[in-house]
Amino acid sequence: FAELHAAVAGLPVASSRVLPGLVLPRDFAAYCPAGGDLRAVLVCEPLRPHISAPGVEFVVDSEGQYRASLCWVSRRTEDLMKHLQSNNVKLLLSSVKQDEVVIYYAKLYGVSVVECLSSEEIALICEITGVSPYAPSGENIYREITEAAVATFCQPLLLGSKRCVHIGFSSVCAFQPHCLILCGPVDAVNEENAAALQGAFIMLQQLFKTVDR
DSSP: OGGGGEEEEEGGGOOOEEESSSSSSOSSSOOOOOOOOOEEEOOSSSSSOOOOOTTOOOOSSSSHHHHHHHHHHHHHHHHHHHHHHHHTTTEEEEOOOOOOHHHHHHHHHHEEEEEOHHHHHHHHHHHHOOOOOOOOGGGGGSOOOOOOOOEEEEEEEEEEEEEEEEEEEEOSSOOOOOEEEEEEEEEEHHHHHHHHHHHHHHHHHHHHHHHOO
């Protein structure tokens, strides 16, 4: 329920509504408008490549080596974004904050980015779409990307003064997610209404479990 409702203070209760898809309470880190169905990938790690392996000390002896290292990182990041583009990926959903160089090349190659998704949001999207997070590493970045979901739409959404991301997914299961937008004059009213609705849904779940038996 926490991932399927959003509260907006400062609006009348009558402004509450139900929206298809998911509403993520954060703004785009990069937004590249695109029409039609979009291929989307989930990532749970930074996409900026590491210069050395974990636990290995990397020593730079000169400014030239340092600049060469930065060029290598930038080139590898660009290669990854080109690879996403060549696989028709238009949306990147990340559980971690990505480096500025990742955001730069995402904008350059037309890939929208949403960062800092919670583990619960990632798990819900995986359940809806049936895909697992994409994990590029080493030369593995050049393989075909099969861990891609289909987003039927992806657009900014303004709730009060808060910028959010509104995404619809093609579901692989019977569950078709909808998000409840709860409006109220103050936060306390929204919290009270949310608690009442969650209690009602729990009661309905218990009712249908009894009927199934």
